Amino acid sequence: MNTPVVLITGALTGIGRATALAFAQDGARIVVSGRHDDEGQRLVGELGKLGAEAEFVRSDVRHEDDVRNLVDKTVARFGRLDVAVNNAGTEGKPGPVTEQSAESYAATFDTNVLGTLLSMKHELRVMLAQGSGSIINVSSTFGHAGGAGASVYVASKHAVEGLTKSAALEAAGSGVRVNAVAPGPIDTGMLNRFTGSDERKAGLIAGVPLKRVGKPEEIAESIVFLSSERASFITGATIAVDGGKTAL
Amino acid sequence: MSKKLEGKIALITGGSRGIGAAIAKRLAADGANVAITYTKGAEAAASVVKEIERAGRKAIAIQADATDAGAVEAAVEKTVASFGRLDVLVNNAGTAIPKTFEETTLEEMDRVIDINVRGVFIATQAALKHMKNGGRIIMIGSSVGERVLVPGLVPYSATKGAVKMFTQGLSREVGSRGITVNNIQPGPIDTDLNPAAGEWAVPQKAATALDRYGRVDEVAALVAFVAGPESSYITGANLTVDGGMNA
Numbered sequence: 505m506n507t508p509v510v511l512i513t514g515a516l517t518g519i520g521r522a523t524a525l526a527f528a529q530d531g532a533r534i535v536v537s538g539r540h541d542d543e544g545q546r547l548v549g550e551l552g553k554l555g556a557e558a559e560f561v562r563s564d565v566r567h568e569d570d571v572r573n574l575v576d577k578t579v580a581r582f583g584r585l586d587v588a589v590n591n592a593g594t595e596g597k598p599g600p601v602t603e604q605s606a607e608s609y610a611a612t613f614d615t616n617v618l619g620t621l622l623s624m625k626h627e628l629r630v631m632l633a634q635g636s637g638s639i640i641n642v643s644s645t646f647g648h649a650g651g652a653g654a655s656v657y658v659a660s661k662h663a664v665e666g667l668t669k670s671a672a673l674e675a676a677g678s679g680v681r682v683n684a685v686a687p688g689p690i691d692t693g694m695l696n697r698f699t700g701s702d703e704r705k706a707g708l709i710a711g712v713p714l715k716r717v718g719k720p721e722e723i724a725e726s727i728v729f730l731s732s733e734r735a736s737f738i739t740g741a742t743i744a745v746d747g748g749k750t751a752l
Numbered sequence: 753m754s755k756k757l758e759g760k761i762a763l764i765t766g767g768s769r770g771i772g773a774a775i776a777k778r779l780a781a782d783g784a785n786v787a788i789t790y791t792k793g794a795e796a797a798a799s800v801v802k803e804i805e806r807a808g809r810k811a812i813a814i815q816a817d818a819t820d821a822g823a824v825e826a827a828v829e830k831t832v833a834s835f836g837r838l839d840v841l842v843n844n845a846g847t848a849i850p851k852t853f854e855e856t857t858l859e860e861m862d863r864v865i866d867i868n869v870r871g872v873f874i875a876t877q878a879a880l881k882h883m884k885n886g887g888r889i890i891m892i893g894s895s896v897g898e899r900v901l902v903p904g905l906v907p908y909s910a911t912k913g914a915v916k917m918f919t920q921g922l923s924r925e926v927g928s929r930g931i932t933v934n935n936i937q938p939g940p941i942d943t944d945l946n947p948a949a950g951e952w953a954v955p956q957k958a959a960t961a962l963d964r965y966g967r968v969d970e971v972a973a974l975v976a977f978v979a980g981p982e983s984s985y986i987t988g989a990n991l992t993v994d995g996g997m998n999a
Contacts, residue, residue: 669999670999672961672996672999673961673996673999676960676961676962676963676995676996677961677963688985712927713923713924713927713928713987713988714927714928714930714932714985714987715927715928718985719985722982722983722984722985722986723985725982725983726982726983726986728982729977729982734973734974734976734977735973735974735993736970736973737939737962737966737967737970737971737993737994737995738970738974738992738993738994739961739962739995739996739999740961740992740996740998740999741991741992741993741994741996741998741999743986743989743991744986744988744989745983745985745986745989746985746986746989747927747985747987748923748924748927748932748933748987748988748989749988750988751919751920751921751923751924751987751988751989
């Protein structure tokens with residue numbers, strides 16, 4: 505298909521934004537979603553300048569009504585849904601296990617796990633009926649490795665990889681592929697909030713074989729690859745894009 | 753589409769047929785000039801070269817048995833002598849001798865180890881002497897290097913598990929030079945070595961989520977992605993292209 509219809513959650517910043525720009529350069533029709541109208545409209549303007557047909561739909565992936573509406577609006581505007589990038593995520597409140605609470609758990613899991621589940625539920629509703637589609641969930645290095653001080657985030661991203669594999673098995677017979685990308689430390693606002701100081705950021709980089717943080721664009725390229733027909737025999741897989749951090 | 757491998761030189765071991773030939777053609781289509789090695793298939797290798805030349809790229813075929821250390825090193829040197837550099841090594845040469853483990857002879861085990869592991873070590877060491885920042889070492893491992901769902905591939909699985917750990921270990925040594933090391937893990941792919949119509953095919957097909965064998969071009973597409981500039985932050989990774997077999 506020449507102009508795939510692409511839906512991206514958490515599209516306003518970091519990896520989501522870079523992904524929207526990468527698809528726009530490839531000439532996609534794009535629905536970007538997030539929680540802030542002003543930034544959403546600005547992004548739509550940028551995507552339009554790149555030649556993409558784009559629309560912003562405000563939605564919070566923690567609420568099923570929002571997610572249902574997001575998918576329905578995408579189909580109403582463009583008639584189908586070819587690619588869904590479930591990128592909305594939060595680092596929550598990093599800290600030791602002993603300081604976690606039902607609230608800090610819910611604040612992370614509601615976005616990262618429930619949000620991914622609800623997104624796939626409604627995306628698959630369209631894709632299974634269509635008999636085609638590609639879903640890419642955004643996991644993390646922490647989706648398959650532990651991290652001190654990040655237990656809840658780690659657990660939530662492990663869940664994302666489990667959801668990815670299971671959904672892939674369920675959807676495989678219907679022509680829909682489901683995969684994940686697992687970014688390592690990427691130069692985004694989330695990484696800065698996670699590390700807190702330049703010193704800790706430098707310590708993190710020391711543990712990366714390529715000795716640098718990644719760029720959001722480097723994640724976007726893997727997402728675009730997985731979404732395309734070039735990845736037609738790839739499903740249920742997680743592509744680590746982490747400078748070798750986990751070498752899993 | 754712009755040529756993502758324009759100006760790059762790639763060496764593909766075992767490039768005369770099957771997955772290797774598909775990789776050679778795909779990397780050439782993406783702009784690379786390529787060298788391929790072969791053991792016995794001189795004619796098949798020549799036809800891969802011809803096809804690439806017809807498409808406007810340069811190619812050479814070098815006779816080098818993966819079990820012959822001197823020949824493998826010489827193939828790397830000849831690639832560099834012919835093209836002036838080496839940017840991408842695809843360790844594709846491999847073999848499987850499907851039968852139950854207890855029926856497998858020592859000679860057969862040695863052969864699988866020599867080609868799938870020792871040959872990879874030798875080619876990689878020789879290639880690293882010439883690789884600069886941006887270099888790519890790419891293994892063709894296997895989905896059974898990680899998880900085995902069917903009988904008959906015991907020594908083969910063991911060697912592909914070794915390839916996986918070789919990838920991870922090496923990525924840590926050469927990362928600071930800007931060289932990435934990755935392992936492509938195909939599931940069942942329709943080739944002479946593992947035909948979709950063969951007696952070992954039924955359980956393999958059934959173990960995939962997509963319920964089919966993959967095509968060689970579907971593996972080549974992932975190799976091309978990893979060989980190209982878009983994968984610049986991917987290293988030490990095991991990337992499956994297995995129709996969901998290991999999901």
